Amino acid sequence: MSAAMDRALMALSLEEEDKPFDMPDLPGFCSNEKNKLSLVGRMLNPECQKMSTLIWRMPGKWSKEGKCRGVALSQERFQFFFDHEHDLLDVLEKGVHTFNEWALAIERWVEEPPDDYLQFISLWVRISNIPINYYTKEAIMALGDLVGEVKEFIFDPTKPQTQPYQRVLVKFNVANSLKMSRVINIKGAKPVTIHYNYEKIQKRCFTCFRLNHEQSRCPLVVKRRKDEAFARRQAISKELELKKVVLHEDDPLYGILTEDQVGTGAVTGKPKIVKEVLDEMRQYLMLATDEDRIIREERVRSSVAAVEQDPMLQRTVLRLEAPPVISQDFNKGKGVVYSYEELQKPKEGKLQSEKFMASAIRAGSAGQWNAGNMDRTLSDEVYVGYNFMATTEGSTVFSTGSLEPCASAGTKKKVYQRRRPPKSRRKPRPLLLADKTEGVMWDKAADKSVVGSKKRKAETEVGELLVSAKSKTPKVIPREGSPNA
Incomplete structure (x- = not known):
């Protein structure tokens, strides 16, 4: 079995191509009859429109629940089958359709779709600010052609008009942007700005005014961001190139110290060697004679290299900064810190053998007992303190006067109380x-x-x-x- 499989694999060729499959031309294989009562649509912004939600909600939006059903053809295209012709025509007559506030391109199914299929939508456009001398059919049609192919417009000069605009129905290409205004030149007059308003269009890109993306994903916005980032990088590179040079050719320290030694520190943002120290070095070299000049140059070079090895010397010698303060107080800056060492130190007038726990119990029980009971022994104080702490706190809370382990169940220990006769x-x-x-x-x-x-x-x-x-x-x-x- 394995030998036969190996021979079959060896006989395979990567250059071999599968022959195309010929679909049988039979009535059962074709669904043209079913597609006659159907609409085909395309989502213009698939990133903001979910196909499964569209299939379920569009019949209710059309008021055709139970009269049509939807089928998802791809990630962008869909098809709705209708039971009756009048329902299909009713949906087409409603004009432009939207889902999730973004437009849809919907057309009736055709057996052989053209190249511009689902590329156009029908829009009613309101044209306003038309010059008073150009309220004619020809002028309105010419202004509508600036947006798209005019299919219908409403114009009747014999009837009163209450709205300051003219409505035209155009066949709009969804690949174009929605023109919000156009400047019209009129012979013998000033240019006039014509305004366009599109009915039933909800969301669009407010940068390029297209219907297929949001403003954050607009190619113009993305390109502008890239250009701004490139300009910032170029500016930073130019600043680095034009970095200020400290040591010039006529400087006595030129050739002795490097720019890295006298430049600005990346962490501190301050010069590595302050100007005062550099001036002293320059004066030291300028006062040298021809005999000892080489010795002084080598002395400056070696001394700076030695100081750079010690961070403390860099701060105090090269940058002339005050050295950091060394403190031996470990609790400095922490605020109030509780320490047992100070409390356990014996004070004057008290016995050395008195324990800290006994004194704490004595202080806690002083408010509960009168002065006549203060002459008790240490064992009585421990017992009283235990009762006092057990009554004020829960059994699971550790207290100073507690002598017995606490109960794990959280129950309070029963404390004896004096019963006085009536x-x-x-x-x-x-x-x-x-x-x-x-x-x-x-x-x-x-x-x-x-x-x-x-x-x-x-x-x-x-x-x-x-x-x-x-x-x-x-x-x-x-x-x-x-x-x-």
Whole structure:
């Protein structure tokens, strides 16, 4: 199999040409009968007009939905098939058609299209500013021929005319530009400018006034940009050629130093050697005698070459600039910088063993506790600071007084709160005579004695006070000690 394929490939020739295919001349192969009721069109600006959108939207724009269908023939050309002849003629009579605000060239299908097929569109043109002595058929037709071939014009001198223009229908070549005005010479009078306005034309190039491109892609605009860029390059090259020469032939430094050494720096934009230094070099060479002139020239050449090796010397010696300031403050220019080193230094009047965390906790808890509680030990301060920080921030936030790891779920740690007994227990009501009377009870809500069978809380007499059964047994409040104490 491979040997047979190799022989077939070797037998191939690049010079061999395929013979043209002869299309059968049969009724089934030709669609002339279907094309008789069709229109063929061309998009004038394909960059701004999408073919698929045109095929779907043009029937609705013509009010012919369901009566015609479109077919894309190429990237620019399309065809619409109609069901009836009157629908096709109705579309043609509407004049120039646009899609996406750009014009379309549409004509009826022909079996053998001419060379200028889809090259012309029918436009109604309004001609204004016509001289008063030239409102004639011949003059209007001649003015219309300046735009295109006149096919029809409206003119009736017997009827009143309310618009200051004349309308003509012309066959316009889409390759030409739309003339917005023309200057007309009249014998024995001043030249007159005739203005043209084109109906149903929306977008055009406002540089060359053509219908097939936008202004940004106009050949005239592109050419002008290229010419301007070329002119800028030429100007820059001339400036480089006419660059100012520092060392002339009559200069004592000519031949000793080069233009690269005395020219302008590309980074700084300043002379590499300032004028004052060059003048001193010139004076140094001019004062030399014939015997030591060669020695001085070599000394200037070698000294400049040595200084050029050191950037610091170039700045201070050749350019006479101040050297940069060397600072040892690493935080200079940063603003306020927080440092632990200064805070950890011991101050006068404080113990060296006192830790920074303990002092921070003491300062944070000072606003929450009175002065009587400030004599606690360091362990109590840590515990209080831990409770204080846990109540003010979330459990996932690290704080200085935290002694236990925080919960990953983000729940707050339950903090103990002091529970104070109600007022009725802290200040018992005095025992009245009515309370000792049988069948008489005290209504707390109404704050008065009530006679009846209302249920009564069990109360006992403690001296001259009434104490309920619940409060009879004294309780110890946590962290407060015994009440008797």
